[in-house]
Amino acid sequence: MTVKITGIGSYIPEVKVSNTDFFKHVFLNDDGTPFEYSNDVVIGKFKNITGIEERRYVNENLVTSDIAFLAAERAIANAGIDAEKIDYIIFAHNFGDVPQGTNQSDFLPSLATRVKNRLRIKNPKCVAYDLIFGCPGWIEGVLQANAFIKSGMAKCCLVIGAETLSRVVDIHDRDSMIYSDGAGASIIEASEDGDGILSHSSATYSYDEANYLFFGKSFNTEKDPDTRYIKMQGRKIYEFALVNVPQAMKDCLDESGIAIDDVKKILIHQANEKMDEAIVARFYKLYGKTAPENIMPMSINFLGNSSVATVPTLFDLIINGQIENHELHKGDVIIFASVGAGMNVNAIVYRY
Structure with missing residues (x-):
């Protein structure tokens, strides 16, 4: 038996932010002093190193658990399963829900629990928890789902990776141009055809x-x-x-x-x-x-x-x-x- 991804879905935010949108930002060194060169030089170097030309930010009314729910819906539909059969919801993120205009992370209840609620899953044996593992969190969630299924603890898992980094960046730090928002979700199940992990x-x-x-x-x-x-x-x-x-x-x-x-x-x-x-x-x-x-x-x-x-x-x-x-x-x-x-x-x- 192998374990594989049987459904996949993502949510790409609607707001496009191009590099030119940063031309008027006041970028500073870590000691608070201004750069010695102009923003067009800063942004040009940034593009050459990172490859980034634009990024996506969520609308003001959305938080991380919202876009995770939207990606999860798509993954469930792609897999063609009944959400009630999901045994585990593993939600990888790092900063919780951060509403627009605040800087406070909200983890209570867990974001996985919030997604389960939005999916209207009644089954109490569908266990929902958050995974804090940095950027590799979605892959680590897939590995945990793999372990659950191979051990017999689960047959079907929903693994989500979602973040709204635009809410936790320092606009005076040029590294803020790297970060963006988005969500990806996957259904993980056993396979008998040798495909998968x-x-x-x-x-x-x-x-x-x-x-x-x-x-x-x-x-x-x-x-x-x-x-x-x-x-x-x-x-x-x-x-x-x-x-x-x-x-x-x-x-x-x-x-x-x-x-x-x-x-x-x-x-x-x-x-x-x-x-x-x-x-x-x-x-x-x-x-x-x-x-x-x-x-x-x-x-x-x-x-x-x-x-x-x-x-x-x-x-x-x-x-x-x-x-x-x-x-x-x-x-x-x-x-x-x-x-x-x-x-x-x-x-x-x-x-x-």
């Missing part, structure tokens, strides 16, 4: 790396220092990812018994275009090979980095023919991989 790898590096991503005060020293925003040590994350993500992918692929030449696509967390390209290049270098062209579909250029939502959203878009020059066929072997706050790393080798 073939192997997986997961790890947390926290001895020296725990605070590479953190909540910190605004770069604007006139703002309340007790109001916190998402912050990152970009260079350290880049260096960490280049060492640890390719190795996790290799460990996972070696365990699966699949040859690297048989991998058709790599769906990696949409964090930074240059970083993702370097990770995949390093992965192939571990086998003494060069990465094939068109191996890595990307959505970051028009969707930005929506954290836990990037991988399931990318998967959904590919399946529905919305990523140009990328498609999947039954039997194709793909790799899911991610890295993020924790610092956490994970990967899955998957037969579609």
Whole structure:
């Protein structure tokens, strides 16, 4: 028996925010001093490194659990199942519901419970809980669903990754341009045809790396220092990812018994275009090979980095023919991989 994704759905917010929308922002250094160069230079460098041209933000009336519910509805419909048969709802996020105009995260009740309520699931044995695992949260949720199903604890799980990062960014930090909002959801069930999860790898590096991503005060020293925003040590994350993500992918692929030449696509967390390209290049270098062209579909250029939502959203878009020059066929072997706050790393080798 294998475990596979039998339904997929996503919600892409309607509000498009282009790089030009940041031209009038007041970007500051971490000590509160202004940059020595203009915003067009800042934004030009940003585009060259990240690949991002625009990102999506939710409408003012929506919060994370709302868009998660919309993605979940689509995944359930795609799987063609009755929601009452779901045994677990695993909701990966990092900041809870943050209403527009506030900076307070709302986790009570859990976001998974809120989605279950919105889905009108009556079955009390459908267990709903939240998973805080940084950007790799959706993949980790899939791994937990895999364990539940293989152990006999569940037959069907709903795994969601959703975030509204636009509500927790410091507008004076140029890194705020990276982040976006979105939701992806999946139905996970057992399979007897050999498709699905073939192997997986997961790890947390926290001895020296725990605070590479953190909540910190605004770069604007006139703002309340007790109001916190998402912050990152970009260079350290880049260096960490280049060492640890390719190795996790290799460990996972070696365990699966699949040859690297048989991998058709790599769906990696949409964090930074240059970083993702370097990770995949390093992965192939571990086998003494060069990465094939068109191996890595990307959505970051028009969707930005929506954290836990990037991988399931990318998967959904590919399946529905919305990523140009990328498609999947039954039997194709793909790799899911991610890295993020924790610092956490994970990967899955998957037969579609």
